[in-house]
Amino acid sequence: AQSVTQLDSQVPVFEEAPVELRCNYSSSVSVYLFWYVQYPNQGLQLLLKYLSGSTLVKGINGFEAEFNKSQTSFHLRKPSVHISDTAEYFCAVRANAGGTSYGKLTFGQGTILTVHP
Amino acid sequence: DVKVTQSSRYLVKRTGEKVFLECVQDMDHENMFWYRQDPGLGLRLIYFSYDVKMKEKGDIPEGYSVSREKKERFSLILESASTNQTSMYLCASRQDVSEAFFGQGTRLTVV
Numbered sequence: 001a002q003s004v005t006q007l008d009s010q011v012p013v014f015e016e017a018p019v020e021l022r023c024n025y026s027s028s029v030s031v032y033l034f035w036y037v038q039y040p041n042q043g044l045q046l047l048l049k050y051l052s053g054s055t056l057v058k059g060i061n062g063f064e065a066e067f068n069k070s071q072t073s074f075h076l077r078k079p080s081v082h083i084s085d086t087a088e089y090f091c092a093v094r095a096n097a098g099g100t101s102y103g104k105l106t107f108g109q110g111t112i113l114t115v116h117p
Numbered sequence: 118d119v120k121v122t123q124s125s126r127y128l129v130k131r132t133g134e135k136v137f138l139e140c141v142q143d144m145d146h147e148n149m150f151w152y153r154q155d156p157g158l159g160l161r162l163i164y165f166s167y168d169v170k171m172k173e174k175g176d177i178p179e180g181y182s183v184s185r186e187k188k189e190r191f192s193l194i195l196e197s198a199s200t201n202q203t204s205m206y207l208c209a210s211r212q213d214v215s216e217a218f219f220g221q222g223t224r225l226t227v228v
Contacts, residue, residue, distance in 0.1 A: 009157065034216055043121075043207060043219035044160075090159060103148060103167060104175070105209075105217055107160040 002027040004093050006108035014116050015083055021076040021111045023091030033074040034092040034105070035065055044090065050074065051096075061085070086115045120144075123208050123220040130227050136195040138223050140208030147212055149191035151175075151183065154205040154222070166191055198227045 007022040025031065032051050036044040048059025055067040065076045074091060091108040124139035142149065148167050152160040152175075162175030164183040172183050180202060184192045191210075195202055205224050209217040 004159075006159075036219075041222075043221045044209075045219075046216045049216050092160075104162060104165065105150070105211075106162075107152075109157060109159040 002031065002093055002095060002104075002106050004091050004106055004108035006089075006091055006111050008111050009109065010112045010114070012114045012116060013081055016080050018079050019077065019081050019085075019113065021089050021091075021113065023074045023076065023108060025072050025074065025091070025093045027072075027093060027095060029095045032094045032096050033065075033067060034094070035059065035063070035074070035076050036090045036092060037061075038088045038090065038110075040087075047076070047089070081113070081115045083115050083117060085113060088112050121208055121210055121218050121220040123206075123223050125223050126221060128223060128225045130195075130198050130225065132199060132227055134195075134198050134227075136198050136225070136227075138193040138195075138206055138208075138225070140191045140193070140210075140220055141189050142191075142210035142218070143189065144210065144212070144218075145188065146210035146218075147188075148210060148217075149185065150209040150211070150217065151181075151191065151193045152207045152209065153177070154207055160207060163193065198225075200227050203227045 004025045013019050034049045035047040048057045050057045050067045058064045089111045094105045121142045150165040151163045154160050166172045166185040182194045207222045208220040211217040
């Protein structure tokens with residue numbers, strides 16, 4: 001079984017400040033990791049993904065995330081946020097080996113990022 | 118660009134009605150998924166399908182069924198809608214190890 005915990009349900013921040021959205025996961029096998037963003041009344045859009053290779057992953061809109069296998073974390077960061085980054089962010093994990101979890105994408109509870117002027 | 122299209126953005130149905138939510142993808146993806154999204158709970162997997170006529174239960178399949186007669190289309194069926202099925206429903210498709218692509222969502226209200 002696999003699970004994802006997003007440690008903050010809401011993160012308020014001022015414009016141009018840095019932000020970190022935290023994500024921890026648990027899995028008995030190796031995983032792929034994803035961050036998605038959802039703007040109001042829209043579907044989910046991929047921000048970035050970790051499949052293999054470098055543990056620092058860069059995505060769209062200036063976001064990046066670092067895979068830390070020993071701490072089973074995949075925190076999302078942005079050095080300077082904009083008003084337009086206000087949205088809900090979801091961390092997700094999928095097993096990359098065979099078994100009952102193969103193919104299944106498991107999501108965290110979501111973090112609402114609100115950027116204030 | 119991959120396109121995943123859900124047939125309705127908003128639906129209002131009465132308790133006990135049979136409800137069909139349709140999803141079509143245009144990229145020949147093998148895998149398709151139905152999730153429901155509720156505040157504070159994130160996305161929870163209802164059913165997924167890895168091939169035509171193949172389906173597997175997700176984490177919360179009770180009260181739902183699915184149909185995949187063609188590769189591009191994956192339907193979610195609420196056999197007898199209840200008020201606790203009021204939610205946002207999201208369809209997704211994926212090929213191999215790539216990321217999942219999502220539709221715009223259907224906000225279903227059962228009254």
